[in-house]
Amino acid sequence: MKRILIIDDEPNARLNFRMALELEGYEVSEAPSGAAACEALLGELFDLAILDLRMPGMDGLTVLEQMREEGMATPVIIVTAYGSVPDAVRAMKLGAIDFLEKPLRPDDLRRLVAEVVERHRADYRERTEREDFATHLRAAKRQVNLQNFTLAEKHLQRALEFEPRSADALNLLGVLAELGGDYRNARKYYGRAIRVRHDHEAAQQNMRRLFELNVFGATEEPLNLGD
Amino acid sequence: MPMTKRTSMRRQFLLGILPILCLFAVMGFYAISLFKELGGKIDVILKENYRSVLAGEGMKEGLARMDSAVVFTLVGENAHRDEVFVQGKSVFEDGLKREMNNITLPGERELADRTRDLYGRYLSEGQRFFSTPDEAGRSRLYFGSLLALTNQIRDTVQEIIRINQDNMVHASREARSKSYESTRYMFLTVGAGIIISLLLAWRLQAIILRPVRNLTVVTRELGEGNLDQVVPVQSNDELGELATAFNRLTGKLRVYRQVTTDEILKARQMTEIAFSAFPDPILTLSDEGTVTFLNPAAHRFAAKVGAKPALPEELSAELDAVLKGGPDYLPKSFEKAIPLRLDDQEIFFLPRVIGMRDEAGHIFGAALLLQDVTRFRLLDQVKTNLVSTVSHELKTPLTSVRMGLHLLLEERIGPLNSKQLELVLAAREDAERLLRMINDLLDLTRLEAGQARSYLERIEAQALVNAAVEESEPLVSARGQRLVAQVAPEIPALAVDARQIRHVFSNLISNAVKHSRPGDVITLKAEPVDHRVRFAVIDQGAGIPVEYQPRIFERFFRVPGDEQNGVGLGLAIAKEIVTAHGGSITVRSAPHQGTEFSFELPQAA
Numbered sequence: 019m020k021r022i023l024i025i026d027d028e029p030n031a032r033l034n035f036r037m038a039l040e041l042e043g044y045e046v047s048e049a050p051s052g053a054a055a056c057e058a059l060l061g062e063l064f065d066l067a068i069l070d071l072r073m074p075g076m077d078g079l080t081v082l083e084q085m086r087e088e089g090m091a092t093p094v095i096i097v098t099a100y101g102s103v104p105d106a107v108r109a110m111k112l113g114a115i116d117f118l119e120k121p122l123r124p125d126d127l128r129r130l131v132a133e134v135v136e137r138h139r140a141d142y143r144e145r146t147e148r149e150d151f152a153t154h155l156r157a158a159k160r161q162v163n164l165q166n167f168t169l170a171e172k173h174l175q176r177a178l179e180f181e182p183r184s185a186d187a188l189n190l191l192g193v194l195a196e197l198g199g200d201y202r203n204a205r206k207y208y209g210r211a212i213r214v215r216h217d218h219e220a221a222q223q224n225m226r227r228l229f230e231l232n233v234f235g236a237t238e239e240p241l242n243l244g245d
Numbered sequence: 246m247p248m249t250k251r252t253s254m255r256r257q258f259l260l261g262i263l264p265i266l267c268l269f270a271v272m273g274f275y276a277i278s279l280f281k282e283l284g285g286k287i288d289v290i291l292k293e294n295y296r297s298v299l300a301g302e303g304m305k306e307g308l309a310r311m312d313s314a315v316v317f318t319l320v321g322e323n324a325h326r327d328e329v330f331v332q333g334k335s336v337f338e339d340g341l342k343r344e345m346n347n348i349t350l351p352g353e354r355e356l357a358d359r360t361r362d363l364y365g366r367y368l369s370e371g372q373r374f375f376s377t378p379d380e381a382g383r384s385r386l387y388f389g390s391l392l393a394l395t396n397q398i399r400d401t402v403q404e405i406i407r408i409n410q411d412n413m414v415h416a417s418r419e420a421r422s423k424s425y426e427s428t429r430y431m432f433l434t435v436g437a438g439i440i441i442s443l444l445l446a447w448r449l450q451a452i453i454l455r456p457v458r459n460l461t462v463v464t465r466e467l468g469e470g471n472l473d474q475v476v477p478v479q480s481n482d483e484l485g486e487l488a489t490a491f492n493r494l495t496g497k498l499r500v501y502r503q504v505t506t507d508e509i510l511k512a513r514q515m516t517e518i519a520f521s522a523f524p525d526p527i528l529t530l531s532d533e534g535t536v537t538f539l540n541p542a543a544h545r546f547a548a549k550v551g552a553k554p555a556l557p558e559e560l561s562a563e564l565d566a567v568l569k570g571g572p573d574y575l576p577k578s579f580e581k582a583i584p585l586r587l588d589d590q591e592i593f594f595l596p597r598v599i600g601m602r603d604e605a606g607h608i609f610g611a612a613l614l615l616q617d618v619t620r621f622r623l624l625d626q627v628k629t630n631l632v633s634t635v636s637h638e639l640k641t642p643l644t645s646v647r648m649g650l651h652l653l654l655e656e657r658i659g660p661l662n663s664k665q666l667e668l669v670l671a672a673r674e675d676a677e678r679l680l681r682m683i684n685d686l687l688d689l690t691r692l693e694a695g696q697a698r699s700y701l702e703r704i705e706a707q708a709l710v711n712a713a714v715e716e717s718e719p720l721v722s723a724r725g726q727r728l729v730a731q732v733a734p735e736i737p738a739l740a741v742d743a744r745q746i747r748h749v750f751s752n753l754i755s756n757a758v759k760h761s762r763p764g765d766v767i768t769l770k771a772e773p774v775d776h777r778v779r780f781a782v783i784d785q786g787a788g789i790p791v792e793y794q795p796r797i798f799e800r801f802f803r804v805p806g807d808e809q810n811g812v813g814l815g816l817a818i819a820k821e822i823v824t825a826h827g828g829s830i831t832v833r834s835a836p837h838q839g840t841e842f843s844f845e846l847p848q849a850a
Binding site for chain 2: 028030031033034035037038041099120121122123124125212216217219222225226
């Protein structure tokens with residue numbers, strides 16, 4: 019049974035999340051603050067943490083930073099409120115690439131949780147991976163979670179060999195390039211993603227962000243990794 | 246004015262030309278009778294006399310033949326003698342007969358009778374001559390009487406010819422003199438006619454033109470503002486009537502001018518008082534850009550700004566544009582406010598430039614109003630922040646409410662009975678609605694604050710329409726309606742923020758869906774309109790009453806009586822987005838004929 023820690027200062031939000039996830043058979047714990055979360059994480063092992071970005075006291079990103087400093091590689095889903103955007107690059111460098119925007123429906127939550135859990139299932143890690151697009155994409159995301167960005171990029175390149183017209187993979191490659199400070203390549207990958215799929219929201223948002231960084235020197239657009 | 250007293254101008258005119266008419270009639274009749282007389286007389290005379298002349302000539306010839314027969318006999322040449330004589334006789338008698346029947350001149354009768362008598366004697370003497378057998382006897386007879394008779398006859402006939410010829414010459418001379426005479430008369434009458442006509446024309450123009458000239462002079466004076474002019478009323482015809490009416494008009498104008506001058510003075514005083522009391526600076530400029538008026542606030546403002554009252558560059562550009570005939574510059578957004586430091590405070594002025602136009606629409610100056618919007622701007626910011634903060638704060642509990650409701654509705658926690666289900670469904674519907682409103686509010690505040698900067702990308706109009714159709718199709722078919730896209734061929738590409746434009750489409754389509762009945766068609770159109778692309782969303786719904794159309798894009802505005810739920814932000818958001826793209830959005834609607842929302846976006850460079 020997978021264990022999930024919900025970190026949110028809102029008791030009702032925690033209740034909802036827990037209800038939604040327990041129905042799926044996850045074992046859910048709650049932490050009402052960043053400090054409590056750190057404590058819980060030190061004491062037990064969790065497969066996944068769901069982290070609210072906006073909390074009084076220690077905010078979500080600080081908690082994430084502390085986790086990584088303590089050497090905890092637990093994958094994290096970050097919950098944001100509409101219009102309030104995390105310092106995307108900072109979150110990404112800490113291995114967080116899965117975001118949920120409030121308000122959300124139980125199914126949105128469950129789908130993302132299932133995806134992340136699936137991504138990190140032990141047998142995938144141990145077994146020689148099958149050679150196909152989905153596996154490489156999944157592996158790439160896992161490597162991002164684990165902050166192995168070079169490995170992640172390799173998987174993405176491999177994934178693209180199977181499906182050179184995958185907007186998702188192209189977009190992720192762009193994100194990785196951007197993380198490495200390679201804006202030229204980032205723009206190239208985002209551009210290709212948009213050309214492949216015109217309505218690719220994530221790539222569009224990333225392109226917009228890059229554009230704003232270029233033009234205005236600052237941006238409020240989040241890094242978007244796609245679904 | 247009574248009709249009887251008036252000599253109508255038409256009558257004057259007719260009376261004026263009547264003498265000329267009479268003159269021409271008399272002359273015409275005279276000329277016609279003259280020509281008739283001349284022509285007829287000469288013709289008859291010539292015919293009659295000519296006939297007599299011909300008869301005379303015939304007689305002369307007949308006589309000559311008869312004489313030659315006699316002479317032949319005398320010299321012993323008897324062949325054909327009788328034949329020639331008889332021929333000559335018949336020719337002579339024929340001529341004599343014609344002459345006898347054509348006696349026209351005095352004395353002609355005597356001459357004819359004498360010819361007949363002489364001829365009778367000639368015939369009997371001729372008889373004797375031919376019956377005389379010896380040559381000497383014949384000769385005696387010929388020289389004794391026959392030759393003399395022949396000569397007498399010839400002379401008499403010649404006399405007849407002469408008097409007839411003389412008469413012909415005389416008649417022709419008479420006709421010529423008569424014609425000379427007529428020509429002289431004609432010249433005289435024509436000359437008289439011309440003189441009379443000139444006199445009459447002079448009189449007519451005096452009657453008609455002099456009053457008109459008077460009127461012209463007075464009207465010109467009137468045009469120059471001299472209202473004390475009076476046109477002399479000289480006649481009681483139409484022109485006299487006109488002059489009277491004109492004088493009445495100037496009288497009224499005099500009164501009117503007096504009244505309006507007073508009113509203008511009053512209005513000017515009021516305007517000046519209002520301008521002085523107006524707290525914001527107002528200045529007017531001539532069309533050359535020089536300041537012509539400053540109200541006290543503008544004086545104070547100029548004093549504070551200091552020695553360099555130069556306008557900010559963009560404002561003077563707007564001013565130039567208005568002075569060159571452009572539309573008035575009436576910005577509403579506080580973004581257009583100009584910051585100035587006065588007395589160590591930052592003050593924001595929202596400039597407005599209003600062209601002053603004459604009736605023909607020509608610019609003769611401009612008014613510049615600088616509205617102090619510092620406080621409004623502050624309030625606006627507070628409002629925006631407040632709305633944004635409140636919306637965020639509302640979202641947290643709403644998230645829980647919504648998620649809880651969704652969980653309940655999954656019925657995986659436990660089954661709901663039908664009443665519970667109904668209540669929870671209603672609660673979820675309202676939660677969704679609340680969420681939409683909050684999202685709209687946040688969108689709008691972000692758009693208004695200019696936070697949602699646009700990332701412009703090149704995209705085909707067709708792609709935008711396709712995306713809109715794809716996105717809205719489920720919503721439209723769920724209501725039993727149909728979505729039809731009509732995209733003009735060869736439509737240019739656009740440079741827009743596709744996400745925001747999709748938002749515009751989705752707002753307009755959901756609006757159309759709400760106001761359409763099941764079975765209605767919603768049409769999406771795209772067509773090029775000179776360097777722009779015009780998109781339209783057309784429904785067949787009840788339409789928007791005309792009185793509400795101007796307000797339809799206002800925030801929170803909802804048509805009274807509209808039962809559709811919504812907070813009234815969708816159209817405001819659409820307008821913000823379109824405007825931020827440099828486009829324009831309009832509505833066209835008539836009750837029961839549907840509504841067309843259309844927006845134009847500039848095409849990609």
